[in-house]
Amino acid sequence: MNARSPFFWGSATASYQCEGAWNEAGKAESLWDRYLHEAHLENGDVASDHYHRYREDIELMAKGNQNAYRFSLSWPRIILNREGDVNEAGVEFYSRVVDACLEFGIEPYVTLYHWDLPQYWQDEGGWLNPAVADAYVRFARVCFDRLGDRVRYWATFNEPKWFVASGYLIGNYPPGLNDPQLAIRAAFNVMYASACCVQVFRDGRFQGEIGIVHSFSPVDGIDETLETRIAMRYADNYCNNWIMDTAAKGEIPIDLLADLNKRYDLSFMSSRQLDVIADNTVDFLGLNYYSRTLVKPYTRGETSIVVNNTGASFKEKPRVVLKDWFEQVLDDPGMEVTAWGTEIYPDGLRRGLLDVYNRYHLPIYVTENGIGVVEEINAEPIDDEYRISFMRSHIEAIKAAMHEGADVRGYFAWSSFDLYSWKNGCEKRYGLIGVDFDRDLRRIPKKSFGWYRDFIARESTAEK
Template sequence: MSMLTRRRLLRRAALSATATAGDGPSPAVTTAVAAAPATSCDTTTGPDVDPQDATAAPGLRFPRDFGWGAATSAYQIEGAAKEDGRGESVWDTFSRTPGRTRNGDTGDVAADHYHRWAEDLDLMRDLGLRSYRFSISWPRIQADGTGQPNQRGLDFYRRLVDGLHERGIAPMVTLFHWDLPQSLEDAGGWENRDTAYRFADYADAVFQGLGDQVPVWLTVNEPKTVVQNGYLWGHHAPGRQDPEAAYLVAHHLQLAHGLAVRALRAGDSDARIGPALNLHPCYPADDTPGAAAATRLYDGYENRLYLDPILTGAYPADVLADLGEGSRLARGIADGDLEIISSPVDLLAVQYYTPIYVTADGTTTRRWSTSEADWQQIYPDGMYDVLTRVTRDYGPVPITVTENGLPCPDVLGPDGTVDDAGRVAFLRDHFAAAHRAIAEGVPLESYHVWSLLDNFEWDQGYDQRWGLVYVDYATQRRVLKRSAHWYRGVIRDNGL
């Protein structure tokens, strides 16, 4: 990789704001558009939106048995960081390193879900959730990332899965949501090809431990965010800025996905399995040929680098050419890898938060109002564009939306309620965009709001609140926000 390519990739990492919601933003450097001022949560599609109209119902009905749900991840909510045999993860190390997270916050306690899981499942039941997407903590199952599984860890997740079934909620389990065991990081982490094989062993242990009680498995959550935020920009664990390593990491994460798919297929399981990818629609910032060409390459790094190998069995040629034939990614592809990575999947999990507008020189610009996360432009039509693009380009693979939401400046009012009208308006508009995609033939099966609970927001600590449910961290009291009450009605009516 040339020094020019290295500098360009580092600049792209700074510009792209690719970390997604629940998943921590990068401190994006963009050229602001004067007509699109930064906004609070009370604005969705533009400065003239009236939050008082947020509950207006356009009369849209979703398919029968549509899977309305919510999502979380282990490190962001569980806490109990040193209990019942759990080992250290890269996020334990990263968050405890001074200067890495806002206010020095860690996930040591988070929302204390490990101890309050039954209460949280009751909240889900009361909301009427039909599906709950959560993740397994790898170091809770294997403290050092290898060997026999920790039975106490498996027992926790078995109680959680059984409790969901008792309440009529379908579990959707993510195997990896970024909490790599620190012992594996010490041995090279995702830069080490062997980590993909250790992941397959871990996945197999979880498949065996939870048996047939999990109908849907997701393998790797947002490999792009690990690559860009963890290895290009460095503001997520493991905190690197190394383009040479970054795209080799991308390959090993996708190899891990494929190996986990094969591990499930090797057993006698009727469960479904697929990856969870954060997709950002990329648009030219103007009508020039240069902007169109730059946007195509940008889309390659943002989307096709992850979609293509899984769904077509090949990496995009333009990205490989841009990296160079001597890149560590190109040199790291062994015979048979792409066959493993493209092992047939049963569904694709899509996570959407923001569009990206690309100029002719490869920089980005802001077109729409933003949420409290300044990397997130509010553009509901991007949901429609992402969903229809997947179906158009890759065929009718079943899709689940596993993350979509925004942070709001939520506070408890004098009457003990939280009035997050902006979140209601945001979700209403994105649900409507998803409905339009379904009407045009997209096989969308379910939709999971990010997030069920306020939680540890990675490098942003606890300053940003993304949940339907307010968490008073001092007391761990849960309070349903206005958006939660509204969402309960959406689920009850199966529509808007």
């Protein structure tokens, strides 16, 4: 598919969602550890036990013909405290993971932050505190210094929109706040931290590339009226532009800032910080794609946001309504949805990839794409034709976008194996490989694993 270098066909995980070993070998507590323990909710204390079984898992990826593995580093596993003391056992663990990837011919594709902030920094205000951005950069420097001789692809953050909106605006994720002013402050501190991280990477002259991973949701409108097109712009700023414009162009959308400035205090954004953001843009964009966002003009009373992330028994469809901005539409005729109410819409990926490439002219990696379902892990192989159909249709959309000129260089299925899915627990399964959470955590490849293996083999032959 790509003449310049082998296309990345891989899969992805995240530290808290798969590693387990939540308090082993000196690891500090994360905000998710504290939040879930105090709420007595299903947690990632054990998860998929990737911490102890990483070698088995990576070998399975290699047997599946995958040539890249996207995983994240746990900040509290590497840095012990606010003073910045390094936990050598944590660094050694990730060094072993990287070495195992290289041994099996798999490119390590490393995300520095996938939501598991150390609790000792949450105790100081989390992402509302500018000192956390400085601490994040110090953490990143340790990772570059210790792993940068073997890792060529880095991402600063995974999905800033989700952990900021869910933690500070909606309140369904830790720290459980519901305040637009605080959400704006946290969002700015995160994007400033990302730019500072890029600056450290550049100044250190580390090999490879550095980017950011965004929860990409291209925006469509219900019609072509002026009111709907204005709603689409508001939705695009909320869903996409405050991350991609800021990371790729070094500019926070000016119409977004102008609108927010009418209602909120933006004086905390200093010209020095804005200069750092402008001067330190990313090398690539990682896009996690699950669905588009279909919108109409705002019509309701108060702002309301409902997020479907509370388990399989949760029946209300996920929707976003932002006062004076837009309303998400979830009942369009003919809309195909998952059991969790997420629309299945492959053409949104095709059109979205073209739009992103034409806007930013940067290489793109599809860093997550998959479908979560309730599955019984009691047969071998698990028959998941629905996942095969989902992957096939979305990969065809990627190929079509590339044929039309988009520079896409990799595809990572979410997820490598079944893992803990935040407040959905382990019942929402995304893996190409099943994990028996009820018994011995044995790995059982699903039919999709074999399909993906054979697909990659055919694509690799075609490339030659």
